[in-house]
Amino acid sequence: MNAPVIPENLKAHPRLGQWLDVAPDGRIRAHSGKVDIGQGILHALRLIVAEELEIDPAQVVMERATTARSPDEAVTSGSLSIQQSGAALRYAAAHLREACRSRCAEECGVLPGAVHLEHGKFRAEGTRARVGYGHLIDPAMLVTTIDLSHLQPRSGRPSALGGARRPEIADKVFGDFEYLHDIALPGMVHGQVLRPKTLQTEVDSAVLQELLNELSSVPGVIKVVHDGMLIGVLAESEFALSQASKKVDADELWSGEADVPSPSKLATWLQSQPLDTTVIVDQQPPGHASTPHRVFSATFERQYLQHASIGLSCAIAQWMNGQLQVWTHSQGIYNLRRDLALAFDLPAQAITVCHADGAGCYGHNGADDVAFDAAWLARHAGGSPVRLQWTRQQEMANSPLGAAMTVLVEAGVDEDGNLLTWNQEVWSQGHGTRPGRGKTPALLGAWQTADPAPITMAVNAAPASGGGSDRNATPPYVIPEVHVINHRVLAMPLRVSALRSLGAHVNVLAAESMIDEIATSLGRDPLDYRLAHLKDDRAKAVLQEVVRISGWRDEPEDAGEGFGRGLAFARYKNTGGYCAVVAELVMEEEVRLRALYVAADLGLVVHPDGARNQLEGGAVQAASWTLREAAEIGRDGIRSDDWESYPIFNFSDVPPVEVAIIDRPDSPSLGAGECSIGPTAAAIANAIHDALGVRIRAMPFTADGLMKLVQSDESGSDLF
Amino acid sequence: MATEIAFTLNGRSTSVEVDPNQSLLDVLRNTLSLKATRMGCGLGQCGACMVIVDAHAVNSCDMPMWSVAGKDVITLEGLGTRASPHPLQTAFIREQALQCGYCTSGILMAAAALLRRNPQPSESDIRQALEGNLCRCGVHNRVIRAVQRAGE
Numbered sequence: 036m037n038a039p040v041i042p043e044n045l046k047a048h049p050r051l052g053q054w055l056d057v058a059p060d061g062r063i064r065a066h067s068g069k070v071d072i073g074q075g076i077l078h079a080l081r082l083i084v085a086e087e088l089e090i091d092p093a094q095v096v097m098e099r100a101t102t103a104r105s106p107d108e109a110v111t112s113g114s115l116s117i118q119q120s121g122a123a124l125r126y127a128a129a130h131l132r133e134a135c136r137s138r139c140a141e142e143c144g145v146l147p148g149a150v151h152l153e154h155g156k157f158r159a160e161g162t163r164a165r166v167g168y169g170h171l172i173d174p175a176m177l178v179t180t181i182d183l184s185h186l187q188p189r190s191g192r193p194s195a196l197g198g199a200r201r202p203e204i205a206d207k208v209f210g211d212f213e214y215l216h217d218i219a220l221p222g223m224v225h226g227q228v229l230r231p232k233t234l235q236t237e238v239d240s241a242v243l244q245e246l247l248n249e250l251s252s253v254p255g256v257i258k259v260v261h262d263g264m265l266i267g268v269l270a271e272s273e274f275a276l277s278q279a280s281k282k283v284d285a286d287e288l289w290s291g292e293a294d295v296p297s298p299s300k301l302a303t304w305l306q307s308q309p310l311d312t313t314v315i316v317d318q319q320p321p322g323h324a325s326t327p328h329r330v331f332s333a334t335f336e337r338q339y340l341q342h343a344s345i346g347l348s349c350a351i352a353q354w355m356n357g358q359l360q361v362w363t364h365s366q367g368i369y370n371l372r373r374d375l376a377l378a379f380d381l382p383a384q385a386i387t388v389c390h391a392d393g394a395g396c397y398g399h400n401g402a403d404d405v406a407f408d409a410a411w412l413a414r415h416a417g418g419s420p421v422r423l424q425w426t427r428q429q430e431m432a433n434s435p436l437g438a439a440m441t442v443l444v445e446a447g448v449d450e451d452g453n454l455l456t457w458n459q460e461v462w463s464q465g466h467g468t469r470p471g472r473g474k475t476p477a478l479l480g481a482w483q484t485a486d487p488a489p490i491t492m493a494v495n496a497a498p499a500s501g502g503g504s505d506r507n508a509t510p511p512y513v514i515p516e517v518h519v520i521n522h523r524v525l526a527m528p529l530r531v532s533a534l535r536s537l538g539a540h541v542n543v544l545a546a547e548s549m550i551d552e553i554a555t556s557l558g559r560d561p562l563d564y565r566l567a568h569l570k571d572d573r574a575k576a577v578l579q580e581v582v583r584i585s586g587w588r589d590e591p592e593d594a595g596e597g598f599g600r601g602l603a604f605a606r607y608k609n610t611g612g613y614c615a616v617v618a619e620l621v622m623e624e625e626v627r628l629r630a631l632y633v634a635a636d637l638g639l640v641v642h643p644d645g646a647r648n649q650l651e652g653g654a655v656q657a658a659s660w661t662l663r664e665a666a667e668i669g670r671d672g673i674r675s676d677d678w679e680s681y682p683i684f685n686f687s688d689v690p691p692v693e694v695a696i697i698d699r700p701d702s703p704s705l706g707a708g709e710c711s712i713g714p715t716a717a718a719i720a721n722a723i724h725d726a727l728g729v730r731i732r733a734m735p736f737t738a739d740g741l742m743k744l745v746q747s748d749e750s751g752s753d754l755f
Numbered sequence: 756m757a758t759e760i761a762f763t764l765n766g767r768s769t770s771v772e773v774d775p776n777q778s779l780l781d782v783l784r785n786t787l788s789l790k791a792t793r794m795g796c797g798l799g800q801c802g803a804c805m806v807i808v809d810a811h812a813v814n815s816c817d818m819p820m821w822s823v824a825g826k827d828v829i830t831l832e833g834l835g836t837r838a839s840p841h842p843l844q845t846a847f848i849r850e851q852a853l854q855c856g857y858c859t860s861g862i863l864m865a866a867a868a869l870l871r872r873n874p875q876p877s878e879s880d881i882r883q884a885l886e887g888n889l890c891r892c893g894v895h896n897r898v899i900r901a902v903q904r905a906g907e
Contacts, residue, residue: 204853210834344891394857395891427796652893
């Protein structure tokens with residue numbers, strides 16, 4: 036048998052005690068570097084530890100991540116926490132279990148094989164005493180290097196690791212849960228940072244001087260700080276801050292212009308910027324020029340999207356004796372610490388970054404930036420902790436956007452209608468400006484001080500890590516000739532960064548719309564056509580499963596006028612979770628979703644209810660993006676800065692969603708958080724075609740967009 | 756100018772000395788340290804800060820304190836306890852009807868106001884009653900099931 040490959044996070048943190056130890060109450064304490072961002076990941080990790088230790092999940096305490104103690108597991112992103120942190124914790128727990136078994140054997144004078152673990156306690160054969168983990172673990176055990184050989188293969192064990200519920204859900208329902216926003220430290224003061232809405236701007240110094248005086252005179256204001264484009268206000272209360280902010284007239288103070296594209300010229304704009312072009316796939320059958328019998332071509336588009344979390348970005352920072360402590364809901368505490376160190380010219384060791392839960396996070400939002408803001412302002416607070424919470428308008432105007440994209444697909448088929456060639460070309464800015472990865476701080480405020488760091492240009496992860504704008508740009512089908520090219524746009528008038536699923540939202544829309552178009556144009560069944568071009572049995576199985584739960588093979592019940600149904604499939608990153616979606620909709624004044632069916636194969640599912648919640652939540656969010664959302668941007672920055680100007684799906688819009696998970700307890704976990712995004716978008720597009728007979732390719736699929744298409748398409752239905 | 760404002764909070768007579776223009780949300784969180792009610796927008800658009808005032812679910816973020824005088828206010832802290840939970844709380848746990856939970860307090864209060872006036876709401880009654888509550892994690896269907904369960 037081959038030795039297991041040591042996971043990277045275990046290489047960096049090889050000792051048992053870096054992952055597990057004992058809490059004062061005797062329970063097992065687990066230290067993950069991954070953080071809860073609303074997805075419930077800590078509970079899933081708890082279940083893994085509990086399973087390996089053969090104890091009740093309630094006996095495992097998940098510690099909140101802090102740079103003072105936790106392993107550095109970089110960023111909680113990419114649907115990777117179970118695969119990365121889960122794998123390390125599983126090895127650690129298996130090691131701990133066997134180390135405790137050996138310790139018990141020594142104490143009882145028997146061989147380890149004669150020690151049995153029953154209901155979470157060890158018992159040596161021939162004795163009646165039962166000993167718990169808490170009594171067997173000692174400091175010497177915790178400094179040992181984790182021995183991977185203690186982990187037994189999981190095959191043969193059942194899938195669902197018990198129905199244990201997320202304990203913090205009850206805390207949240209009873210109002211007992213403490214979010215970062217609720218932390219009140221002794222002597223804490225409140226801060227606000229005022230900044231322009233564009234990255235480049237001029238400050239009117241006369242207006243500024245007057246404003247600084249006015250702000251200082253607001254009752255409750257402690258101090259007003261000015262540094263470059265930033266104005267900081269420290270106050271005794273949130274109310275005083277709100278009174279102070281009424282004094283600010285941003286239009287008079289700052290004059291910045293962003294060279295943004297108009298929505299109708301998005302594709303042209305992206306294609307005419309300086310580009311960094313990369314060949315992602317260049318697959319050609321040797322000595323064989325493919326000559327398609329028929330070629331299909333289409334261009335797809337997404338406008339800029341906004342995170343639109345219900346919570347506000349918030350942080351607390353405190354300086355004491357040259358040391359900085361920060362409480363944050365960042366996805367990457369070590370990455371944030373690294374960039375704070377760059378920004379404040381400190382050694383990283385002088386900074387402690389503690390995670391505390393925020394609201395749902397769907398990518399690189401304002402969490403890191405607001406932590407910088409709090410730290411920057413706290414330098415002027417004389418050692419008091421400073422709480423800084425962005426307003427809703429700041430949240431929407433300051434947070435990075437999800438990048439706009441345009442994707443061209445050209446696909447050729449042979450005389451029998453089988454796929455012969457596939458070219459997919461992507462134009463988009465990079466999908467990442469996260470902190471912790473460059474030579475200069477990737478923190479908004481650090482670009483706006485009097486001595487500003489350079490603006491970080493958005494980049495993409497390497498294709499081997501799933502890519503960025505090119506994520507899922509390679510189709511999952513068996514096609515003799517495939518060419519995939521990614522053009523990274525090297526202009527960034529407004530900041531963009533990672534938003535859930537990165538480029539997969541648009542690339543899957545493109546590929547799955549195209550394959551649907553080819554199938555229906557050729558008179559082939561879109562399901563059979565996909566199945567005929569797939570060789571991965573697991574891919575075929577999720578398609579069959581979504582067909583089963585949606586009744587795809589049957590005539591839809593009460594279909595009626597304007598009804599449409601669409602199908603789509605993708606394997607996230609082509610290496611992660613498999614997901615197929617069927618969308619049912621009815622054309623009313625706008626598209627009304629009637630139902631979504633989601634089938635997924637996620638390998639081993641650690642917490643089935645959590646996985647279902649993620650799959651369904653992803654589908655609902657993707658439906659909102661696809662049908663409704665586009666940031667309103669202008670030369671003055673992001674204009675959609677509240678819920679009226681950036682509407683998202685509400686309770687009247689969300690359709691029933693049925694989720695089915697294919698059980699694969701013997702296969703590695705594949706991640707659940709993002710795989711339903713792309714297939715949902717594409718299933719909706721294909722359902723619209725089913726209803727109206729037109730192919731809509733530019734998101735969001737609004738009533739206006741559809742009306743134009745139907746009017747320009749003679750074959751279009753007159754339903755609309 | 757701080758003014759004394761008296762109202763009923765979670766069944767108890769309460770009096771605070773605050774600026775009458777402060778929002779109810781601000782006073783709940785910062786003066787009374789009742790932190791279950793959440794700030795989402797400050798514009799009355801998202802429902803994260805909903806509380807029940809005189810039997811109606813209202814946004815507390817844009818409700819000035821002067822308008823609260825003499826009113827009967829219920830927050831999540833007054834809805835139920837672990838020992839004596841409101842049926843909605845039991846149902847939300849049973850359905851695991853949240854992801855991040857940031858919108859949950861407001862949804863619970865809007866749903867509690869609905870159940871008071873309509874103890875057995877239909878699915879469409881629930882969707883309508885929660886139209887002012889935004890959720891970004893996408894747990895709407897779980898919430899609807901939980902409210903239906905609580906109404907049974």
